[in-house]
Amino acid sequence: MNTSTTDVTVLGLGNLGQALAGTLLRAGHIVTVWNRSAGRDRVLVERGARPASTVAQAVAASPLVVVSVLDQPAVRQVLGQAGPLLSGRSLVNLTSGSPRAARELAAWAGEQGAWYLAGAVYAVPQTVGTPEATIHYSAEAGVRQRWEGLLEALGRGGRTRGWRPPTTWRSWPGCTGCWTVSSTRRPWPRPASPRAS
Numbered sequence: 124m125n126t127s128t129t130d131v132t133v134l135g136l137g138n139l140g141q142a143l144a145g146t147l148l149r150a151g152h153i154v155t156v157w158n159r160s161a162g163r164d165r166v167l168v169e170r171g172a173r174p175a176s177t178v179a180q181a182v183a184a185s186p187l188v189v190v191s192v193l194d195q196p197a198v199r200q201v202l203g204q205a206g207p208l209l210s211g212r213s214l215v216n217l218t219s220g221s222p223r224a225a226r227e228l229a230a231w232a233g234e235q236g237a238w239y240l241a242g243a244v245y246a247v248p249q250t251v252g253t254p255e256a257t258i259h260y261s262a263e264a265g266v267r268q269r270w271e272g273l274l275e276a277l278g279r280g281g282r283t284r285g286w287r288p289p290t291t292w293r294s295w296p297g298c299t300g301c302w303t304v305s306s307t308r309r310p311w312p313r314p315a316s317p318r319a320s
């Protein structure tokens with residue numbers, strides 16, 4: 124379990140990303156932030172976050188990269204700007220999407236040499252970092268354990284489900300675009316030998 128100060132990058136500063144970055148700052152981590160549109164990092168930077176002007180600069184700053192943007196195509200657009208810098212880093216994707224998109228992104232991240240953690244957020248932004256927020260993660264055991272302490276700061280338990288995919292995800296009432304993991308039977312594609320950072 125990792126509970127010490129860590130460099131962590133947050134890509135996407137919408138409602139959820141702002142809450143995630145703010146919580147990580149409050150937990151004492153060194154947080155680098157990036158958003159497509161300028162200005163959304165202002166309050167976070169006033170609180171000590173480090174602004175990045177490009178995705179590449181943001182990704183290069185930290186071994187752990189949290190992504191929270193609109194949808195999975197946006198995730199690919201954003202991460203595609205990091206190029207080879209993704210290799211050896213851990214990606215936590217908290218963006219909602221379909222199981223198929225999640226599997227495709229996991230395979231793509233593995234091809235880049237990145238460790239991949241898929242997250243399902245059961246929370247509204249106001250509750251991130253409190254016991255009212257639950258976030259489930261799917262990832263290989265080693266990378267889960269490496270970041271467990273940090274991820275627990277974001278929501279209750281930071282519970283993980285192993286490197287297995289949701290076979291059926293249900294939409295979450297009250298949160299358009301959110302999905303609930305309801306079954307985990309088939310294995311996800313494994314990363315293509317990601318390197319430890």
Ligand SMILES: NC(=O)c1ccc[n+]([C@@H]2O[C@H](COP(=O)([O-])OP(=O)(O)OC[C@H]3O[C@@H](n4cnc5c(N)ncnc54)[C@H](OP(=O)(O)O)[C@@H]3O)[C@@H](O)[C@H]2O)c1
Nearest residue numbers: 135136137138139140159160192193197218219244247300
């Ligand atoms: N809010 C919730 O309660 C909640 C709960 C669970 C899960 N989620 C999921 O978390 C994700 C983010 O939600 P949110 O509430 O933060 O959404 P939001 O407030 O609408 O913010 C969307 C973010 O995505 C960015 N974005 C959109 N398209 C992009 C693109 N093509 N390239 C780069 N950045 C792009 C936006 O950047 P700009 O500022 O430049 O527009 C903004 O930072 C979604 O998948 C959502 O379903 C949200």
